[in-house]
Amino acid sequence: MKVRINLKPDFEMRFKSIQIKLQGEKLVSARILVVDDDRLIMHTLSTGLRSAGYRTLEADSGVAAIKIAREQPPDLAIVDVRMPGMSGLELAEYLRIHTSIPTIFLSAHSDSATVAQAIAQGALGYLVKPLDVPKIIPSIETALVRAKELSGLKKAQAQLNVAMNQSRHVSMVVGVLMERYGLGKEQAFESLRKAARSKRRKLEDLASDIISGKLDIGLIVEIKGKT
Numbered sequence: 001m002k003v004r005i006n007l008k009p010d011f012e013m014r015f016k017s018i019q020i021k022l023q024g025e026k027l028v029s030a031r032i033l034v035v036d037d038d039r040l041i042m043h044t045l046s047t048g049l050r051s052a053g054y055r056t057l058e059a060d061s062g063v064a065a066i067k068i069a070r071e072q073p074p075d076l077a078i079v080d081v082r083m084p085g086m087s088g089l090e091l092a093e094y095l096r097i098h099t100s101i102p103t104i105f106l107s108a109h110s111d112s113a114t115v116a117q118a119i120a121q122g123a124l125g126y127l128v129k130p131l132d133v134p135k136i137i138p139s140i141e142t143a144l145v146r147a148k149e150l151s152g153l154k155k156a157q158a159q160l161n162v163a164m165n166q167s168r169h170v171s172m173v174v175g176v177l178m179e180r181y182g183l184g185k186e187q188a189f190e191s192l193r194k195a196a197r198s199k200r201r202k203l204e205d206l207a208s209d210i211i212s213g214k215l216d217i218g219l220i221v222e223i224k225g226k227t
Contacts, residue, residue, distance in 0.1 A: 030144055031055040033074035035065045037083040048133035062086025066094060069101055076143055081107040081114060092121040102147035160189050169207035176217060
């Protein structure tokens with residue numbers, strides 16, 4: 001099957017580079033890994049993305065993509081679904097389990113079974129060939145924004161787990177807040193953290209005083225929607 005990728009003459013003028021914030025408040029264009037065993041498609045798509053202001057990395061196999069992902073982690077991977085050897089779906093599963101690199105799938109097919117598999121692997125998008133490069137930029141922008149949101153949620157969850165594991169009393173107080181006020185785990189922990197900050201107390205010390213009865217949990221913890 002001959003696959004066409006369009007690069008319009010006014011392409012560079014029509015699209016601005018996608019910008020992501022990195023440490024030190026430095027702004028750089030997002031880096032995208034393009035993975036396709038068809039090298040013509042891979043190079044053409046990469047060229048179009050660079051014209052839009054992205055930085056690109058290229059891999060013509062799943063194994064090559066994993067090596068690049070380890071050495072130069074991209075902000076997003078655009079992966080062809082059907083490749084010899086390691087398929088795009090298998091590559092996406094590896095990236096999902098072992099890295100935090102989000103994936104958009106690229107395919108000449110849009111059958112429901114393949115789309116369902118892509119969704120199961122956490123795909124942030126599904127592009128069907130032939131591609132008109134300018135038209136896929138919104139999908140890439142959306143995927144990058146969503147990936148950043150998911151990364152933030154994962155970091156928050158990791159911080160919560162660390163804090164909960166460090167203090168048995170914190171865990172107990174969070175459990176009481178969840179049961180008494182019908183809060184979710186994250187919201188209960190955030191309420192306790194705000195209370196500790198407002199009183200300039202360590203989280204663990206404040207939780208210990210609540211458990212011991214020195215402080216009333218209802219008086220010191222801010223509960224949204226409660227009086």
